[in-house]
Amino acid sequence: MTPPDSNQPLLTDVTTRWDDKFCDRCQMMSSSVIREILKFTQMPDVISFAGGLPAPELFPVREFEEASRHVLRTKGQEALQYSPTEGFLPLKEALADKMRKYGVPADPDNILLTNGSQQALDLIGRVFIDRGDVIITGKPTYLGALQAFKVYRPKIIGIPVDDQGMQVETLEVVLRRENPKFIYVLPNFHNPMGVTLNLERRIKLVRLAAEYGIPIIEDDPYGELRFEGEDISPIIVLHKENVLYLSTFSKILAPGIRLGWVVAPSNIIGRLVQAKQATDLHTSTFIQMITHDIMQRGILAAHSKIIRKVYGERRHIMTSAMQEHFPPGVTWTKPEGGLFMWAVTPETVDTMKLLQSAVEKKVAFVPGSVFYPDEDGQNTMRLNFSNANPEMIKEGIKRLGRVLEDQIA
Numbered sequence: 001m002t003p004p005d006s007n008q009p010l011l012t013d014v015t016t017r018w019d020d021k022f023c024d025r026c027q028m029m030s031s032s033v034i035r036e037i038l039k040f041t042q043m044p045d046v047i048s049f050a051g052g053l054p055a056p057e058l059f060p061v062r063e064f065e066e067a068s069r070h071v072l073r074t075k076g077q078e079a080l081q082y083s084p085t086e087g088f089l090p091l092k093e094a095l096a097d098k099m100r101k102y103g104v105p106a107d108p109d110n111i112l113l114t115n116g117s118q119q120a121l122d123l124i125g126r127v128f129i130d131r132g133d134v135i136i137t138g139k140p141t142y143l144g145a146l147q148a149f150k151v152y153r154p155k156i157i158g159i160p161v162d163d164q165g166m167q168v169e170t171l172e173v174v175l176r177r178e179n180p181k182f183i184y185v186l187p188n189f190h191n192p193m194g195v196t197l198n199l200e201r202r203i204k205l206v207r208l209a210a211e212y213g214i215p216i217i218e219d220d221p222y223g224e225l226r227f228e229g230e231d232i233s234p235i236i237v238l239h240k241e242n243v244l245y246l247s248t249f250s251k252i253l254a255p256g257i258r259l260g261w262v263v264a265p266s267n268i269i270g271r272l273v274q275a276k277q278a279t280d281l282h283t284s285t286f287i288q289m290i291t292h293d294i295m296q297r298g299i300l301a302a303h304s305k306i307i308r309k310v311y312g313e314r315r316h317i318m319t320s321a322m323q324e325h326f327p328p329g330v331t332w333t334k335p336e337g338g339l340f341m342w343a344v345t346p347e348t349v350d351t352m353k354l355l356q357s358a359v360e361k362k363v364a365f366v367p368g369s370v371f372y373p374d375e376d377g378q379n380t381m382r383l384n385f386s387n388a389n390p391e392m393i394k395e396g397i398k399r400l401g402r403v404l405e406d407q408i409a
């Protein structure tokens with residue numbers, strides 16, 4: 001075929017007004033503030049506590065290389081072919097097994113593989129939320145969930161979260177008054193606060209949700225990253241039929257593979273599968289097969305053990321540095337797992353403004369207000385402790401301590 005002649009005159013010089021063409025839903029789409037912040041914190045001399053990034057030096061790169069080779073050598077044709085929307089069966093079986101060991105009753109039919117948990121959140125929005133529906137989240141909550149759900153135009157009601165997780169005690173009034181579509185909960189090492197929902201509240205949540213017939217979405221990317229204390233029963237174990245459980249390989253293995261999973265009653269999986277078909281047909285066959293290979297070789301289990309240890313040390317280093325360098329009046333959570341800590345400053349400090357001074361001093365965090373479904377949390381911040389190495393954590397917290405001191409003074 002001959003390439004078009006670039007000197008040929010255009011058929012018309014009228015250009016389309018694209019801005020008039022976008023659908024109403026687009027007004028509800030926004031770039032994540034974190035992604036925007038991440039852009040300028042990627043400068044090499046900035047110490048960033050902003051992203052939710054795992055420690056890259058611990059990624060099992062060589063093991064991935066071996067698993068890729070093995071999959072291509074032994075099942076190359078299958079790995080490069082289309083595959084079922086539900087997911088690669090041996091991986092679903094391995095996940096069902098893993099979930100059962102974690103206490104979650106699951107069969108392969110109850111599992112759907114997704115392109116990260118983020119896709120599961122979008123699929124949940126697609127199949128459950130009509131415009132104007134009420135949904136319940138924590139206050140604060142995971143920003144990516146707010147982004148995913150908002151596209152479908154719900155009314156989001158935030159239930160306050162304290163150091164024992166969502167304040168379930170305040171939920172009943174809202175359930176009675178608003179008849180929400182679902183309750184979205186982060187049970188373990190909450191993003192952004194790092195806190196864990198205690199067992200008493202889990203039980204109360206399950207009872208209330210059942211009484212009012214409201215499903216629970218349990219988003220649990222961090223449950224396996226406990227480095228202190230005792231595991232608490234996942235919410236789905238307390239009421240299998242009423243809970244849709246999400247998890248992901250992002251934090252326990254590597255986020256770049258974009259692989260997550262949903263555990264739910266099989267009729268719900270069916271609906272999510274229909275929504276996923278329209279989105280991307282299925283999750284990468286090749287990646288699912290590599291991940292299955294990694295699990296079979298015991299690499300996932302060994303890797304989570306390593307990162308739990310390292311993240312526990314880093315959390316400890318961060319809290320010690322905060323004690324040394326943060327001025328009086330600033331408090332913080334002490335997570336027993338996961339990736340994040342949450343600090344609260346005196347009310348006179350606006351952390352969105354503080355971030356500008358912090359970046360000038362070459363340290364970054366995420367202002368907490370972005371995690372609120374409403375306008376709140378101006379004097380809060382999220383700090384990630386998994387990504388920077390110990391020296392950087394000490395230096396970064398020292399810099400942030402100075403910035404805080406200047407502001408508070």
Ligand SMILES: Cc1ncc(COP(=O)(O)O)c(C=O)c1O
Pocket residue numbers: 052115116117118119142144186191219221247248249250255259260
């Ligand atoms: C609570 C929560 N849910 C879901 C996700 C999305 O994870 P994934 O990388 O699997 O899409 C994250 C990522 O940070 C998260 O913190």
